[in-house]
Amino acid sequence: MDVSKPPFGDDDAHLRETTVSSQTVYQGHFLQLKRDEIALPDGGRAAREYVIHPGxxxxxxxxxxxxxxxxxxxxxxxxxxxxxxxxxxxxxxxxxxxxxxxxxxxxxxxxxxxxxxxxxxxxxxxxxxxxxxxxxxxxxxxxxxxxxxxxxxxxxxxxxxxxxxxxxxxxxxxxxxxxxxxxxxxxxxxxxxxxxxxxx
The missing domain is CATH 3.90.79.10 (Nucleoside Triphosphate Pyrophosphohydrolase)
Structure with missing residues (x-):
């Protein structure tokens, strides 16, 4: 058994959220705040707020x-x-x-x-x-x-x-x-x- 790799592979379709729309709420000197509407795996909708960072x-x-x-x-x-x-x-x-x-x-x-x-x-x-x-x-x-x-x-x-x-x-x-x-x-x-x- 290769312990360096997770046992579940790439099978994450039932977990994945997809972007429906995206809005920039704030643009700073090096940080950006986004608010997205997303589709949930079960077909529902939700909002996600997050910061874009350059790394x-x-x-x-x-x-x-x-x-x-x-x-x-x-x-x-x-x-x-x-x-x-x-x-x-x-x-x-x-x-x-x-x-x-x-x-x-x-x-x-x-x-x-x-x-x-x-x-x-x-x-x-x-x-x-x-x-x-x-x-x-x-x-x-x-x-x-x-x-x-x-x-x-x-x-x-x-x-x-x-x-x-x-x-x-x-x-x-x-x-x-x-x-x-x-x-x-x-x-x-x-x-x-x-x-x-x-x-x-």
Whole structure:
């Protein structure tokens, strides 16, 4: 049995919803709010409201001593300063690796010589199209960081044990960072292998 594939295949016709009409309710700087009328699998109708997001990356950057590069940033919607792995949204036409390299350097000042794509996550499937690519980076060198205008964040290093303790205590609650921790734990335990690429 191949445990890497779900046992139900592609048979989802009885679950699928189809678009009847679509309306843009709000167009912001980089987010768009849509309201669609949809047909349900049983023939009924319903409304779906959701956010169009350009996509993003998150970087699990490993320092030579094994600690991780972390950030503290105030997130206005939840009115809290959050502990997070470095992350950022894709620019138009930008690939995941290019975005990860750019965001890591801009936000933290670090450049990485080796990169590996771990996977993807959909953080808010109920109301947004956002997809986050999860990248690992190592062989780091520190340069000057270049924050965007209006961007304020602290950069620090933490061990895996510290991050796990903060998660347990409810002090680290950012979903993408928790998923990054899952990948980190599996990688360090030898349960998954990455296809590393060297970037000069």
């Amino acid at each position: 993003a990356v998150m970087i699990v950057a490993v320092l030579p001593d094994g600690r991780l590069v972390m950030e503290r940033q105030y997130r206005y919607p939840v009115r809290q300063t959050m502990i997070e792995f470095p992350a950022g949204k894709l620019d138009a036409g930008e690939g995941g690796l290019a975005c990860a390299q750019r965001e890591l350097h801009e936000e933290t000042g670090y450049r990485a010589r080796r990169w590996a794509r771990a996977g993807v996550m959909h953080p808010v499937i109920g109301y947004a199209t956002e997809v986050i690519e999860i990248w690992f980076a190592d062989e780091l060198t520190l340069e000057q960081r270049h924050l965007d205008e209006g961007e304020f964040l602290d950069v620090f290093a933490a061990s895996q044990d510290q991050l796990e303790a903060w998660m347990q205590a409810g002090q680290l609650t950012d979903a993408k960072t928790i998923v990054g921790m899952m990948w980190l734990q599996r990688w360090r335990a030898g349960h998954c292998q990455f296809d590393w690429q060297t970037v000069d």
